[in-house]
Amino acid sequence: MEALIKSEEKKLELKDEFDALASVWYKETRMLSFVRQKAIHPSYQRIIGMGKEALPFIFEELTKGKGDWMWALECITRLPKNPVPAGATYKEAVRIWLQWATEHGYF
Amino acid sequence: MAPGEIENEFPNLKSVPWTATSLETDDYNCIAYAANDTTRKWDPDASGGRYWPEGVPPTLELSSFVKLFEVIGGYSKCQDNDPKLEDHVEKIAIYCNQNPVLNIVEVSHAARQLPTGKWTSKLGDWDDIEHDTLAALEGDFYGYVAQIMKRAAK
Numbered sequence: 001m002e003a004l005i006k007s008e009e010k011k012l013e014l015k016d017e018f019d020a021l022a023s024v025w026y027k028e029t030r031m032l033s034f035v036r037q038k039a040i041h042p043s044y045q046r047i048i049g050m051g052k053e054a055l056p057f058i059f060e061e062l063t064k065g066k067g068d069w070m071w072a073l074e075c076i077t078r079l080p081k082n083p084v085p086a087g088a089t090y091k092e093a094v095r096i097w098l099q100w101a102t103e104h105g106y107f
Numbered sequence: 108m109a110p111g112e113i114e115n116e117f118p119n120l121k122s123v124p125w126t127a128t129s130l131e132t133d134d135y136n137c138i139a140y141a142a143n144d145t146t147r148k149w150d151p152d153a154s155g156g157r158y159w160p161e162g163v164p165p166t167l168e169l170s171s172f173v174k175l176f177e178v179i180g181g182y183s184k185c186q187d188n189d190p191k192l193e194d195h196v197e198k199i200a201i202y203c204n205q206n207p208v209l210n211i212v213e214v215s216h217a218a219r220q221l222p223t224g225k226w227t228s229k230l231g232d233w234d235d236i237e238h239d240t241l242a243a244l245e246g247d248f249y250g251y252v253a254q255i256m257k258r259a260a261k
Binding site: 029030031032033034035036037040065066067068070071073074082084086087088089090091092093094 | 116117131133134135136137138146147148150151152153154155156157158167206208209213214215216229230231232233248
């Protein structure tokens with residue numbers, strides 16, 4: 001029971017950390033157009049540094065149809081093949097990643 | 108975005124008329140919008156839902172974007188970089204800025220001239236806006252206008 005409580009507390013801490021980083025990142029990069037310029041922002045890099053623990057929160061953001069999160073997803077999941085085919089639109093990329101998340105138990 | 112929030116990030120807008128012409132969206136970006144495409148993001152890092160035409164160098168250097176607009180739009184460089192409205196001519200403007208992390212000059216933005224002489228821009232993932240001058244968007248985020256290109260009006 002104690003372990004379960006600690007695990008939940010850890011999740012809440014991670015969620016708070018993610019939300020704080022994402023909030024700064026949105027505020028300081030939403031007016032930029034290129035993913036590389038957005039992705040080098042320190043907050044985005046710290047989210048990538050959270051590793052797989054950040055994935056549920058990133059997928060939650062994607063359900064809002066907001067944010068260039070595909071770069072982070074590619075970095076964190078390190079899939080041998082990008083699930084999003086070349087030429088896909090933003091909306092298609094979101095749909096494909098959310099499908100991937102469903103198939104891998106994130107929803 | 109609230110107008111005040113946009114003006115906070117682009118303070119030059121406070122001194123010229125401007126208006127938002129769309130809601131914010133992640134569906135396309137400024138380069139796509141300058142190329143009249145509101146279905147996808149045009150980005151040299153063309154993976155994960157972004158697009159970049161084949162045959163154009165995939166870099167954020169000004170020369171790559173000049174090539175882009177030559178290839179996809181039939182634009183050519185304005186030798187005098189004159190932003191004035193000309194009869195039967197369409198213009199776009201490419202902005203460059205110093206990347207604060209990499210310490211190199213990169214393309215930051217593009218705007219398209221309207222038949223009225225005003226300019227229209229998509230501000231990253233924020234709204235599309237109309238602005239009277241190119242200088243209205245110069246500053247910390249988009250830097251300065253580095254190149255104006257033109258073509259015969261279609």
